[in-house]
Amino acid sequence: MSRFKTIEIDFDVHKCIETERRSFDEPPNTALRRLLKLPEVVPDGGYKETDLYRRPWSEDDVSLPHGTPIRLVYNRGRQKFEGRVENGKLMFGSIGFDSVSGAASHLARTRKGERTKLNGWLYVQYKEPGSSQWVPLNDLRQHGRSGEIG
Numbered sequence: 001m002s003r004f005k006t007i008e009i010d011f012d013v014h015k016c017i018e019t020e021r022r023s024f025d026e027p028p029n030t031a032l033r034r035l036l037k038l039p040e041v042v043p044d045g046g047y048k049e050t051d052l053y054r055r056p057w058s059e060d061d062v063s064l065p066h067g068t069p070i071r072l073v074y075n076r077g078r079q080k081f082e083g084r085v086e087n088g089k090l091m092f093g094s095i096g097f098d099s100v101s102g103a104a105s106h107l108a109r110t111r112k113g114e115r116t117k118l119n120g121w122l123y124v125q126y127k128e129p130g131s132s133q134w135v136p137l138n139d140l141r142q143h144g145r146s147g148e149i150g
Helices: 011-020 028-035 049-053 100-107 137-142
Strands: 057-059 062-064 069-074 079-086 089-092 095-097 124-127 134-136
Touching: 011 028, 062 137, 069 089, 069 100, 089 100, 095 100, 100 124, 124 137, 134 137
Parallel strands: none
Antiparallel strands: 057 062, 069 079, 069 124, 079 089, 089 095, 124 134
């Protein structure tokens, strides 16, 4: 899945982005992220170190730090949604969720294409800093670990 999408904008939006640019070398996307108050992306695709001090996401004594990669895997891997923790929310695309089950129930669809109520703890995974392995979020809750990972 590509990280970049093409969108059409009108001339007024274009002018606003251009006005926000700090130099001709600054990409329009950087200016737009600043306007939308999104964290700045560094070349490796991660966030700046200063963004690590943003709010973690917490539920049921489980906490994930800002910037933690997350994904929802449903229907034996036929449906995958990738996201990350951003300022206290589970972000999948532009939608933020407070509850892991709320995210799973909103995103996943049955084979007939209908929404279903899910226990998100069973379907959402995360990556610890420096790891390439996805870990079921439910592992944190079942082992009674509290506080932030990492």
